Amino acid sequence: AQKVTQAQTEISVVEKEDVTLDCVYETRDTTYYLFWYKQPPSGELVFLIRRNSFDEQNEISGRYSWNFQKSTSSFNFTITASQVVDSAVYFCALSGNTGGFKTIFGAGTRLFVKA
Amino acid sequence: GAGVSQSPRYKVAKRGQDVALRCDPISGHVSLFWYQQALGQGPEFLTYFQNEAQLDKSGLPSDRFFAERPEGSVSTLKIQRTQQEDSAVYLCASSHPGNSYEQYFGPGTRLTVT
Numbered sequence: 001a002q003k004v005t006q007a008q009t010e011i012s013v014v015e016k017e018d019v020t021l022d023c024v025y026e027t028r029d030t031t032y033y034l035f036w037y038k039q040p041p042s043g044e045l046v047f048l049i050r051r052n053s054f055d056e057q058n059e060i061s062g063r064y065s066w067n068f069q070k071s072t073s074s075f076n077f078t079i080t081a082s083q084v085v086d087s088a089v090y091f092c093a094l095s096g097n098t099g100g101f102k103t104i105f106g107a108g109t110r111l112f113v114k115a
Numbered sequence: 116g117a118g119v120s121q122s123p124r125y126k127v128a129k130r131g132q133d134v135a136l137r138c139d140p141i142s143g144h145v146s147l148f149w150y151q152q153a154l155g156q157g158p159e160f161l162t163y164f165q166n167e168a169q170l171d172k173s174g175l176p177s178d179r180f181f182a183e184r185p186e187g188s189v190s191t192l193k194i195q196r197t198q199q200e201d202s203a204v205y206l207c208a209s210s211h212p213g214n215s216y217e218q219y220f221g222p223g224t225r226l227t228v229t
Contacts, residue, residue, distance in 0.1 A: 004157075033216045045158070045206065045220035091157050100171055101146065101215040105157030 002027045004094050004106035012112040013082050021077045021090050021109045029053075029096030034068065034075045035103065039089040051075065082113045117141070119221035121207050127227045128197045136192045136224045140209030147190050148218060149182055150206040158206055164190060165215075197228045 003026040013019045025034065036048040049059065051068050059066050063080045079086055089108045095101060120139040128134050140147050145166050150158035151174075160174040166187035175182070179198075184190040194201055204225050208218035 035216075037220075042222065043204065043225075044222045045208075047217060047219065050217055093157075095216055101148070101163060101210075101218075102160045102171060102174070103148075103150075103158075103218065105159070107155075107157050 002029070002094055002096055002099060002104045004092050004104055006092055006106035006109050008109045009107070010110045010112065012114065015084060015113055015115050016081050018078060018080050019082050019111065019113075021079075021092075021111070023075045023077065023092030023106060025073050025075065025092070025094045027094060027096050029098050032094060032096040035091075035093040035095070036066065036075075036077050037091045037093060037105075039091060039108070041088070045091070048077075079111075082111075084113050084115050087111055087113045119207055119209050119219055121205075121221040121224050123224060124222060125225050125227075127229060130198060130228055131196055133193065133195045134197055134226060136194075136205050136226070138190045138192070138207030138209075138221060140188065140190070140207070141211075141219055143212070144209035144219075145187070145212050146210040146215045146218075147184060148208040148210075149190070149192050150208065151176075152204040152206055152223070154203070161192070161205075194226075197226075199228050202226055202228045 005024045032053045038046045065078045067076045091108045092106045095103045147164045149161040152158040163171040164184045179195045181193045204223040206223045207221045210218045
C-alpha cells in the first residue's frame with residue numbers, strides 16, 4: 001500500500017526564518033514520483049516540484065529546496081528566509097507505477113508566517 | 116493559456132438532492148482527474164479519464180458517485196441523493212499528454228450538504 005505521512009500539522013514561524021516541512025512515504029513500487037503542492041487560502045493546489053525515484057539529487061529553486069533520501073523514505077521541503085506570502089497548506093504526494101497516475105496525498109502541513 | 120476551471124465554485128444542496136459539478140480542463144490535456152478533499156485533509160483520488168475513457172474509478176466512494184467525459188474534454192461529476200458526508204471540496208486536475216504525473220488543479224467546488 002502507498003502512504004504519505006506529514007507529521008507536522010501546523011508550523012508557525014516569524015518572517016525570514018528558515019522552515020523545513022517533513023514528508024515520509026511508503027511504497028512497494030520500484031518506480032514512483034514524489035510531489036509537493038502548495039494550497040493558499042484561495043484553495044487552488046499549486047504544483048511545486050516532482051521528483052522520480054531514480055533521481056536523488058537535491059533541488060533548489062529560489063528560496064525553496066528539497067531533500068530526497070530513499071534510505072529514509074523522506075522527501076523534505078525547506079523554505080529559506082520565509083515570507084508572509086508563504087503562508088499556506090503544503091501537501092506532499094506520491095504516485096507509483098503500479099497505481100497508475102493516482103496520486104496519494106499526505107494530510108498536509110499548515111504553515112503560518114508572521115510578519 | 117487558461118487554467119483548469121470548475122463550476123460552480125460553491126454549491127449548497129439539501130440532503131437527498133442530486134448535484135452536478137463541472138470541470139473544464141486545460142486545452143489539449145487528455146488526462147483528467149477528480150479528487151475529493153474533506154476539511155483539514157489532503158485530496159483523495161476519485162477517478163481518472165484519458166480522453167473519454169474512464170480508466171480508473173476505484174476511488175469513487177459509492178454508486179451514488181458518477182463521472183463522465185463524453186467528448187474527451189469537459190467532465191461532469193454527479194452525486195446522486197447527496198448525504199452530509201459528501202460535503203467536501205471537489206478538485207479537478209488535468210495533465211499534459213505524455214506527462215500525467217504533473218497535474219494542474221482547478222480551484223475546486225465546495226459542496227455543502229445540509
